[in-house]
Amino acid sequence: MTAHFVTLLDELRRRSLRMASQVEDLLYEACEVVFECNQDLALRVMRRDEEIDAAEVEVEAEVIRILALYQPVGVDLRLLCTILKVNSDLERVADCAVNIAERARHDEVQELARQIPELKQLGPFVRQILRDAIQAYSTSDTDGAYRVGEQDAAIDALHGEIVRWIVANADRSPESMRAQLDILSIAKNMERIADHATNIAEDVIFLSTGEIVRHQFRS
Amino acid sequence: MTSANTTKINAVPTPIPKGPTTRTALRPVEQPMNKPEAPPPAHVQAADFSIYYRTTAAVRNVTLDIPRGHVTAIIGPSGCGKSTFLRAINRMNDLIPGCRATGRLQLDDQNIYGPQIDVTALRRRVGMVFQKPNPFPKSIFDNVAYGPRIHGIRRRSDLADVVESSLTKAALWDEVRDRLSQNALGLSGGQQQRLCIARALAVEPELLLMDEPTSALDPMATDHIENLIAELRGTYTIIIVTHNMQQAARVSDLTAFLYVGELIEMNATSTIFTNPKELRTQDYITGRFG
Numbered sequence: 001m002t003a004h005f006v007t008l009l010d011e012l013r014r015r016s017l018r019m020a021s022q023v024e025d026l027l028y029e030a031c032e033v034v035f036e037c038n039q040d041l042a043l044r045v046m047r048r049d050e051e052i053d054a055a056e057v058e059v060e061a062e063v064i065r066i067l068a069l070y071q072p073v074g075v076d077l078r079l080l081c082t083i084l085k086v087n088s089d090l091e092r093v094a095d096c097a098v099n100i101a102e103r104a105r106h107d108e109v110q111e112l113a114r115q116i117p118e119l120k121q122l123g124p125f126v127r128q129i130l131r132d133a134i135q136a137y138s139t140s141d142t143d144g145a146y147r148v149g150e151q152d153a154a155i156d157a158l159h160g161e162i163v164r165w166i167v168a169n170a171d172r173s174p175e176s177m178r179a180q181l182d183i184l185s186i187a188k189n190m191e192r193i194a195d196h197a198t199n200i201a202e203d204v205i206f207l208s209t210g211e212i213v214r215h216q217f218r219s
Numbered sequence: 220m221t222s223a224n225t226t227k228i229n230a231v232p233t234p235i236p237k238g239p240t241t242r243t244a245l246r247p248v249e250q251p252m253n254k255p256e257a258p259p260p261a262h263v264q265a266a267d268f269s270i271y272y273r274t275t276a277a278v279r280n281v282t283l284d285i286p287r288g289h290v291t292a293i294i295g296p297s298g299c300g301k302s303t304f305l306r307a308i309n310r311m312n313d314l315i316p317g318c319r320a321t322g323r324l325q326l327d328d329q330n331i332y333g334p335q336i337d338v339t340a341l342r343r344r345v346g347m348v349f350q351k352p353n354p355f356p357k358s359i360f361d362n363v364a365y366g367p368r369i370h371g372i373r374r375r376s377d378l379a380d381v382v383e384s385s386l387t388k389a390a391l392w393d394e395v396r397d398r399l400s401q402n403a404l405g406l407s408g409g410q411q412q413r414l415c416i417a418r419a420l421a422v423e424p425e426l427l428l429m430d431e432p433t434s435a436l437d438p439m440a441t442d443h444i445e446n447l448i449a450e451l452r453g454t455y456t457i458i459i460v461t462h463n464m465q466q467a468a469r470v471s472d473l474t475a476f477l478y479v480g481e482l483i484e485m486n487a488t489s490t491i492f493t494n495p496k497e498l499r500t501q502d503y504i505t506g507r508f509g
Contacts, residue, residue: 002505002506002507005506071465072505073464073468073492073493073504073505074492074493074494074495074500074501074504074505075501075505076505077492077493078493078494209494210493210494
């Protein structure tokens with residue numbers, strides 16, 4: 001029975017990592033939409049969100065099934081708790097990516113986005129942080145997870161710079177207002193993705209060490 | 220559109236590290252389950268305590284403190300010495316030829332294996348409940364009154380008070396109050412086990428030893444006994460040996476893991492079952508061995 005249980009856990013972990021990879025792809029594509037006029041890509045991001053939602057439900061159901069049937073303890077319990085929490089964070093990252101694609105698909109938004117240097121930095125930075133968090137999750141790399149968490153403050157600072165840029169360059173014409181609000185929303189969603197990546201990193205630390213380190217990376 | 224820049228996650232996850240890491244940049248959030256507290260006073264203390272069956276060591280150099288008023292579970296695979304250790308606390312092992320103890324085992328400040336010990340008085344302080352319910356072939360009343368009678372209570376009204384009080388503490392009074400004169404062997408298995416607990420409580424012990432007290436019971440009767448353990452917590456020190464790790468997790472405050480006679484780890488039960496420090500403990504509780 002133990003061998004069967006271990007196999008179930010391994011399969012579940014692989015399923016969770018596949019979902020992580022899908023979410024990472026989705027974010028990459030959403031960030032591309034911000035600077036490229038590509039309606040097809042934007043629609044594709046929105047459609048792929050349904051795949052992520054289905055994967056989330058599938059993983060969650062399997063975690064609940066294993067908890068109910070096997071009542072795991074120790075590292076197995078920590079792994080299942082981690083998978084469940086990471087699952088939720090990944091689904092929210094996907095939602096944020098969809099929000100970014102939705103906001104960015106108008107030409108005037110992309111035109112404005114290209115004028116903000118900090119926004120050009122923020123997208124790749126957030127993608128890198130999510131990639132590192134998923135990598136740490138994949139390899140149970142505690143040190144890598146700490147490095148992810150330590151970058152959250154830099155993301156917040158970049159987000160603040162973008163808000164200041166918009167305020168400093170505010171154009172009150174109705175056509176521009178919409179684009180400016182969209183840029184603020186895009187930046188906020190990127191910043192939220194970094195928060196979710198930090199959550200994943202915290203879960204990796206819990207998985208590896210049993211220590212709960214919530215809310216300590218926040219700037 | 221390509222997504223070549225994204226990391227492709229290897230489909231085979233690497234193993235989860237089992238030991239603590241050296242990184243201590245962040246302080247873990249204080250968790251009630253792991254929060255170190257001032258240890259409560261020890262009721263039972265073992266120091267370098269061993270038990271031998273002739274030349275074979277069944278318990279090896281065990282050192283631990285069992286706090287007063289708490290429930291302590293002893294877990295471990297068959298033959299690890301957990302029942303032997305439990306029986307040592309009220310000198311039940313004396314009945315086994317060739318059994319001897321070394322080191323120190325104390326109940327409060329009294330050396331259980333000291334030359335001055337009165338074993339009868341010790342067993343009055345330390346009650347025991349066994350795996351299989353073992354009521355005497357007597358009435359329910361006489362089962363519970365047996366101990367107090369031996370200890371000199373003779374008046375029927377006094378005995379009746381003790382019987383009612385003990386059966387009430389054992390959560391059995393309401394079920395048997397109208398048939399105290401009936402033979403105890405007519406009770407169900409779960410009721411018989413609670414009767415045995417009532418019988419143990421009737422001599423007002425400080426400490427209750429429970430050796431697999433529910434392994435012969437169905438889930439409903441097991442639930443009754445576990446609820447009873449929760450009720451008795453605080454009033455009595457309880458040490459329970461169990462093969463059922465979920466039960467240990469449910470009922471105990473502290474858990475000790477024994478393996479081939481040695482104490483591998485003892486800690487708060489919530490810590491043992493979520494984040495054990497020793498790899499052997501983790502492997503045992505997760506079913507990797509044992």
